[in-house]
Amino acid sequence: MSEVIVITSGxxxxxxxxxxxxxxxxxxxxxQKKVVMLDADxxxxxxxxxxxxxxxxxxxxxxVANGMCRLKQALIRDKRFENLYLMPAAQTKDKTAITPxxxxxxxxxxxxxxxxxxxxxxxxxxxxxxxxxxxxxxALIVTTPEVSAVRDADRIVGLLEAAGFExxxxxxxxxxxxxxKRGDMMDxxxxxxxxxxxxxxxVPEDEKIVISTNRGxxxxxxxxxxxxxxxxxxxxxxxxxxxxxxxxxxxxxxxxDKLRIFFGLKARAR
Amino acid sequence: xxxxxxxxKGTKEGITIxxxxxxxxxxxxxxxxxxxxxxRNFFAGGKVCLKIKxxxxxxxxxxKLEQLLMDFGMSLxxxxxxxxxxxxxxxxxxxxxxxxxxxxxxxxxxRGTIVILGDANPGSEIVATGDILVMxxxxxxxxxxxxxxxxxxxxxxxLKPTQLRIAEVISRPPEEKEEVPSFPEIARLKDNxxxxxxxxxxx
Numbered sequence: 246m247s248e249v250i251v252i253t254s255g256x257x258x259x260x261x262x263x264x265x266x267x268x269x270x271x272x273x274x275x276x277q278k279k280v281v282m283l284d285a286d287x288x289x290x291x292x293x294x295x296x297x298x299x300x301x302x303x304x305x306x307x308x309v310a311n312g313m314c315r316l317k318q319a320l321i322r323d324k325r326f327e328n329l330y331l332m333p334a335a336q337t338k339d340k341t342a343i344t345p346x347x348x349x350x351x352x353x354x355x356x357x358x359x360x361x362x363x364x365x366x367x368x369x370x371x372x373x374x375x376x377x378x379x380x381x382x383x384a385l386i387v388t389t390p391e392v393s394a395v396r397d398a399d400r401i402v403g404l405l406e407a408a409g410f411e412x413x414x415x416x417x418x419x420x421x422x423x424x425x426k427r428g429d430m431m432d433x434x435x436x437x438x439x440x441x442x443x444x445x446x447x448v449p450e451d452e453k454i455v456i457s458t459n460r461g462x463x464x465x466x467x468x469x470x471x472x473x474x475x476x477x478x479x480x481x482x483x484x485x486x487x488x489x490x491x492x493x494x495x496x497x498x499x500x501x502d503k504l505r506i507f508f509g510l511k512a513r514a515r
Numbered sequence: 516x517x518x519x520x521x522x523x524k525g526t527k528e529g530i531t532i533x534x535x536x537x538x539x540x541x542x543x544x545x546x547x548x549x550x551x552x553x554x555r556n557f558f559a560g561g562k563v564c565l566k567i568k569x570x571x572x573x574x575x576x577x578x579k580l581e582q583l584l585m586d587f588g589m590s591l592x593x594x595x596x597x598x599x600x601x602x603x604x605x606x607x608x609x610x611x612x613x614x615x616x617x618x619x620x621x622x623x624x625x626r627g628t629i630v631i632l633g634d635a636n637p638g639s640e641i642v643a644t645g646d647i648l649v650m651x652x653x654x655x656x657x658x659x660x661x662x663x664x665x666x667x668x669x670x671x672x673x674l675k676p677t678q679l680r681i682a683e684v685i686s687r688p689p690e691e692k693e694e695v696p697s698f699p700e701i702a703r704l705k706d707n708x709x710x711x712x713x714x715x716x717x718x
Binding site (some may be wrong): 399404 | 609615616618619620621633634637638652
C-alpha cells in the first residue's frame with residue numbers, strides 16, 4: 246500500500262525541502278521503505294543539492310512527463326541509503342512545463358513500485374502548487390513559529406480542503422524552546438489553535454541542519470542531532486506508531502511569560 | 516431597481532421576464548439575449564412568463580421572442596395571473612450555517628445571516644447583509660449589515676477580529692492591546708460607532 250505525500254507550506258524558506266529530504270531518507274534508512282523524493286519545484290530545484298546528488302542528474306521530471314525518457318532513467322538511486330530515490334526537477338524550465346494531469350499520471354506510475362512518494366512542493370499557491378498537489382493522497386504542511394508563516398499555512402490548509410484533502414498534518418519547524426519560554430515566540434498551542442489540524446511533529450532549531458544541508462547529508466541519519474531525532478519521531482508517527490512529543494525542556498511558558506505574551510507577541514500576532 | 520429594460524426573475528411557476536417599458540423592440544430583444552447568454556445553462560429547460568409593464572408586443576414581436584427563447588431551450592407560456600408577484604426582500608430570516616473553519620484567503624458572502632460553527636481565521640472575510648455569529652474565535656474581518664442595515668450585529672464566542680464593519684462603519688481593535696476577554700461578546704452600532712459588549716443571555 247503506497248502513499249503519495251506532498252510537503253507544502255505556502256511561504257518559502259520554512260523548510261519544505263529539508264523536511265522532504267529528512268523524512269525520505271529516514272523512511273528508507275530506518276523503515277526499509279522504497280522511497281521516491283520528487284522535486285516539484287521546477288526552475289528552482291534544491292532537493293538534489295540538499296541530498297548531495299546534483300552531479301548525477303541526467304534526466305528530470307519534465308523529461309519523464311513529456312516522454313523524453315523512461316521513468317527509471319530519471320530516478321537517481323542514492324548510493325548511501327538503500328531504497329532511496331530522487332526524481333529531480335528541471336532547472337532550465339518553469340512551472341508551466343508540466344500539467345496537473347501529467348503529475349497525476351507520474352504519481353500513479355511511481356506508486357506501482359514504491360512505498361512512499363514524497364513531493365517537495367514549491368512555495369506559493371499558483372501553478373507549481375497545483376501541479377505538486379495534483380497526484381498526492383496526503384499532505385504535510387510545514388510552518389515556522391512566525392505569524393506570516395502560520396498565515397500562509399492557513400491559506401494552504403484552506404486550498405487543500407477545497408481540493409479534497411481530508412486531514413493534512415502539521416510540521417512545526419525551527420522552534421526555539423528558549424524563545425518560547427521567554428514569550429518571544431509563538432508556542433505550539435498558539436499555532437494548533439489557529440490552524441486546527443493534527444500535529445505530526447516539532448523540529449527544534451538546530452545548527453546541525455545548516456551543516457548537513459550544505460554537505461548534502463540529511464540530519465536524520467545523525468544520531469546526535471536534535472532535529473534528526475525529531476524527524477525520526479515523525480517517521481515513526483507516519484508509520485502509525487504512537488510517539489509522544491519530544492520533551493524540549495519545559496516548553497510551557499510561566500505565568501509571567503504568559504502575561505508578557507499578552508502585551509507583546511500576541512498583539513503583533515493579530 | 517435599476518432602469519434596465521429587461522428583468523429576469525425566478526418564481527414558483529418558472530421564470531418571469533419583465534419588460535420594464537415598451538422601448539425599442541430590437542433593444543429589448545438584445546437585452547434578453549445578453550441576459551440569457553450569460554446564464555445559458557442556468558435557464559435551459561425553463562418555462563417563461565412574459566410581463567410587460569407599459570405597452571404590449573405585437574404578434575410578430577411576440578413570435579420573435581418565442582423563437583429566441585426556444586433557442587435557449589425555454590418555452591413561452593401565457594402569463595398565469597395578471598397580478599404582479601411580490602418578491603420578499605432577502606432578509607435576516609435567511610441563514611447560512613457553516614460547520615468548518617474559515618481560513619485565510621476564503622471569503623464568505625451571503626444575503627442574510629451567517630452562522631459559523633468553527634473559527635474565522637486572520638485573512639478571512641465574512642460579509643453578510645444580516646448578522647454574523649461565530650461559534651468559535653473570530654480573528655478575521657467581519658462585515659455585518661453589508662447593504663446598510665445599521666441594526667446588524669457581529670457576535671462571537673471569542674471576538675478578536677482584524678477589523679469589524681457594520682453597515683458603513685469600519686473599526687479595528689485598539690493598538691495598545693488590552694487583555695482579550697474569555698467570554699462571548701457582541702458588536703453593534705450605537706450612535707454610528709461600533710461598540711462591543713459582553714454577551715448576556717437575554718432573560
